[in-house]
Amino acid sequence: MTAREPTLExxxxxxxxxxxxxxxxxxxxxxxxxxxxxxxIDDADLYFQSTRHEGWSLEEGIVKSGSFSIDxxxxxxxxxxxxxxxxxxxxxxxxxxxxxxxxxxTIAAAGQSRRIKVGGxxxxxxxxxxxxxxxxxxxxxxxxKVALLEKVERLARAKDPRVVQVMAGLAAEHDVVLVARADGxxxxxxxxxxxxxxxxxxxxxxxxxxxxxxxxxxGGGRFGLGYFTDKIIEQYVDHAxxxxxxxxxxxxxxxxxxxxxxxxxxxxxxxxxxxGHGLEGDFNRKGSSAFSGRIGQRVAAKGVTVLDDGTLPxxxxxxxxxxxxxxxxxxxxxxDGILRGYIQDSMNARLMKVKPTGNGRRESYAHVPMPRMTxxxxxxxxKSKDEIVAxxxxxxxxxxxxxxxxxxxxxxxxxxxxxxxxxxxxxxxxPVKGATxxxxxxxxxxxxxxxxxxxALDTGVGTCGKEGxxxxxGVGQPTLRIDGLTxxxxx
Numbered sequence: 001m002t003a004r005e006p007t008l009e010x011x012x013x014x015x016x017x018x019x020x021x022x023x024x025x026x027x028x029x030x031x032x033x034x035x036x037x038x039x040x041i042d043d044a045d046l047y048f049q050s051t052r053h054e055g056w057s058l059e060e061g062i063v064k065s066g067s068f069s070i071d072x073x074x075x076x077x078x079x080x081x082x083x084x085x086x087x088x089x090x091x092x093x094x095x096x097x098x099x100x101x102x103x104x105x106t107i108a109a110a111g112q113s114r115r116i117k118v119g120g121x122x123x124x125x126x127x128x129x130x131x132x133x134x135x136x137x138x139x140x141x142x143x144x145k146v147a148l149l150e151k152v153e154r155l156a157r158a159k160d161p162r163v164v165q166v167m168a169g170l171a172a173e174h175d176v177v178l179v180a181r182a183d184g185x186x187x188x189x190x191x192x193x194x195x196x197x198x199x200x201x202x203x204x205x206x207x208x209x210x211x212x213x214x215x216x217x218x219g220g221g222r223f224g225l226g227y228f229t230d231k232i233i234e235q236y237v238d239h240a241x242x243x244x245x246x247x248x249x250x251x252x253x254x255x256x257x258x259x260x261x262x263x264x265x266x267x268x269x270x271x272x273x274x275x276g277h278g279l280e281g282d283f284n285r286k287g288s289s290a291f292s293g294r295i296g297q298r299v300a301a302k303g304v305t306v307l308d309d310g311t312l313p314x315x316x317x318x319x320x321x322x323x324x325x326x327x328x329x330x331x332x333x334x335x336d337g338i339l340r341g342y343i344q345d346s347m348n349a350r351l352m353k354v355k356p357t358g359n360g361r362r363e364s365y366a367h368v369p370m371p372r373m374t375x376x377x378x379x380x381x382x383k384s385k386d387e388i389v390a391x392x393x394x395x396x397x398x399x400x401x402x403x404x405x406x407x408x409x410x411x412x413x414x415x416x417x418x419x420x421x422x423x424x425x426x427x428x429x430x431p432v433k434g435a436t437x438x439x440x441x442x443x444x445x446x447x448x449x450x451x452x453x454x455x456a457l458d459t460g461v462g463t464c465g466k467e468g469x470x471x472x473x474g475v476g477q478p479t480l481r482i483d484g485l486t487x488x489x490x491x
Contacts, residue, residue, distance in 0.1 A: 006129045010320070013133065014178040014188035018048040018072070022092045026122060029180045035101040036078045037182055043079040043346060044104075044182040045324065048072075048092065049365040051175045054137045058149040058168045066142075075365040076100035079347050088366045125179075125187035127320045127327050130313045131222035133190035135174040139224035145170055148196075148225075152233055156200050159241040162248065164212075165201040170194075172225060179325035187325030193316065193472060195220030195461065196228050198236060202244035213250075215243030216418075219459030221314045236459070243400065243419050246431045253435035254422065255489035259395035259449075260437060261388055261423070261481050265456040266400060268475035272376050272464070273406045274413040274441030275306065279333050280359075280371040281348035283408050290411035290442045291339060299339045300445035303381050306334040308343055310358055310374030316460040317375040317474035324360035324369055331357045333376075334445075345371045363469040373464060377476030381451025385479045388450045390426035396435055396487055397421045397428060411441035414488075434490035444482055452479030 019025065029046060036044040050072035057065050073090035074097060085104035089096040140148070153166040175191040197218035204211055217240030221227065262270065283289035291299060300306075310328030312318050319328045324346050332340050344352070345360030348371055361372035389397055397420065404415035417435040421428045457476035464473040 007124060007127045010127070010133060010190050011124060011178075011186060011188040013190055014048070014176050017050055017176050018092065018178050022094075024092070024094060024097070028094050028097065032076070032097045032101040033180065033182045035098060036076070036105050039105055041078050041080045041182075042350065045077050046097070046180040047075040047077070047323065047362070047365050048178040049074075049175065051173060051364070052135070052137060053171070053173045055169065055171045056145050056149060058153055058166070060165070061153055063146045063149055071364070073365045074100070075362070075367070076104050077368060078104040082351065084347070084368055086368045122184050122186045125185050125321060125325045125327065127187060127189070128311055130311060130318050130320055131192060134192065134224060136172040136192040136194045136224045137174055139226050145225070148228060148233075152196070152198050152237060155234065155237045156198065156241055159237065160202065160245060162202045162204050162245065163200050163241060164203045166198065168196070168198040170196050170225070177323065179321070179323070181325055185325055187321045189320045191319070192222050192224065193220070194223065194225055194227065196233070196236065197461065198240050200240045200244050202241070202248055204248055211248060213244050213247035215240040215245070215247065217243070218461055221316050221460040222318060223314050246419060247433060250431040250433035251422075253396070253420065253432035253487065253489035255487055257484055257486050259392050259481065259483050260485040260487065261392060261395065261397045261479060262477070263397070263399035264385070264452060264454045264479050265476060266458040266461075267398060268377055268458065268477035269401050269462065270404070270413070270415055270437070271306065271378055271477055272373060272462070272473065272475045273404055273415070274411060275445060276308070276373050276376045277406060277408050277466070278411055278441060279342050280373070281342045281344040281352060282371050284342050285348050285352050288409050290409065290440070294339050295341065297339055298337050299442060300334050300337040301448040302337045303451050304334055304337050304445055304448050305332070305379040306376070307332055307379065308357070308359065308373050308376045312375050312457075312474070315375050315457065315474050316462060316472045317373070319374065322358045322360045322369075323362045324356070326356050326358040326360060328358035328374060331359075343371045343373060345369055361471050363471060367469050370467065370469070372466060372471055373473050375457065375474035375476070377455065377457060377474075378451075378478065378480070380453050380455035380478040383450045383452050383479075385452050385454055388452055388479050388481050389423060389428065391450060391481060392423040392426060394424050396432070397423050398435065398437070406441070411443070412439070413441055414438050432489070436488035438486040438488055444485065447483045447485065448480055449483045450481035454478050
């Protein structure tokens with residue numbers, strides 16, 4: 001038997017799950033879109049979604065909770081100029097669909113937008129094949145999932161007697177989406193997503209004083225739960241336990257302006273927050289980003305090349321199509337220090353007279369799409385990590401980060417380092433605690449002095465928030481030396 005092309009296979013699966021059971025056909029989709037287009041609009045789409053989610057959590061050696069949920073519905077959107085009208089329903093039916101269509105149709109009552117042609121022969125949008133379509137929830141049974149979490153707990157406690165508490169969580173999701181656009185484009189995706197996370201608390205008593213520190217680890221991506229082999233679990237556990245034990249020996253962090261070296265991988269979260277958001281199309285169209293109007297200008301030191309790439313196989317931030325039906329792509333944002341472009345959804349791309357970049361994303365059918373990052377990272381340079389650390393006279397080497405805050409308009413950020421070391425004369429002296437990096441994203445880019453050859457992506461744990469919506473993302477970078485960065489410390 002000949003298998004169907006994967007793009008058509010996904011579309012058929014989505015239609016069978018999201019349309020067939022509710023008596024919806026191409027005729028009803030075209031009728032709803034036609035209702036919206038009775039007034040003058042620039043764009044319209046229907047976004048059907050069904051999400052199955054399962055989660056398990058372990059604490060104090062016991063799997064204390066498990067959850068399972070199914071959420072499904074349809075979002076209906078009309079766009080006229082800069083205005084968006086949006087309605088959604090968790091009832092997938094012809095009546096609900098037409099009611100939502102009539103609701104959003106009112107957007108263009110006072111608008112000046114054009115009337116668009118709706119329908120014609122439906123065209124299947126091009127897409128990628130970046131991950132499998134199997135439901136990850138079924139890749140292990142309940143007994144195996146509980147055993148996996150118990151193994152994490154057992155391994156962590158065996159690493160060191162100072163580990164006094166272990167918390168672990170396992171999540172799996174199967175997401176099916178179908179996009180019907182007013183121009184006749186049809187697109188679908190079937191998205192698996194898994195994540196294993198753990199947090200350990202280590203404790204030791206010195207001179208009668210009890211000290212506790214925390215370390216975390218984990219990862220995941222768009223595959224089944226079988227990815228979490230003994231080797232992968234061991235890596236996550238080592239990372240979490242080592243972080244907690246290192247912090248037990250930490251001293252108060254010095255403060256002041258100094259050289260800072262950022263480690264590879266997850267420290268790219270600073271790049272994501274302080275720079276990536278400032279390169280999203282909506283902020284730049286409105287002139288509220290520090291990067292607005294700077295295409296073609298130097299915004300970073302030579303050697304700095306930043307990409308957003310939604311096409312990396314199996315990655316947490318990757319998508320076969322974005323949530324508007326556009327194929328994701330590899331977008332060069334900054335090339336050798338020169339700003340080349342922004343991250344775009346369809347509306348902002350149209351208003352800025354550029355092409356979409358496949359970055360229209362939404363949390364669910366109950367949310368409107370907007371420009372969002374996928375996997376954002378900096379390319380490698382030519383220096384080794386040891387060479388970069390050895391170049392520090394007096395400064396900070398930060399290898400992991402916790403929370404932070406960013407002002408998109410100014411680009412100013414504040415980030416706390418959850419794992420960092422004090423360096424003098426090119427040698428790591430001791431771990432420090434309480435280090436906070438303070439600076440401006442655009443200014444920080446110009447102060448990159450050395451770029452490592454060890455670019456790494458994070459392990460698959462990132463979630464990005466914007467305007468109340470959360471989506472999975474990836475980050476990455478090589479080891480970086482940044483000169484003249486302000487560090488807020490505890491000493």
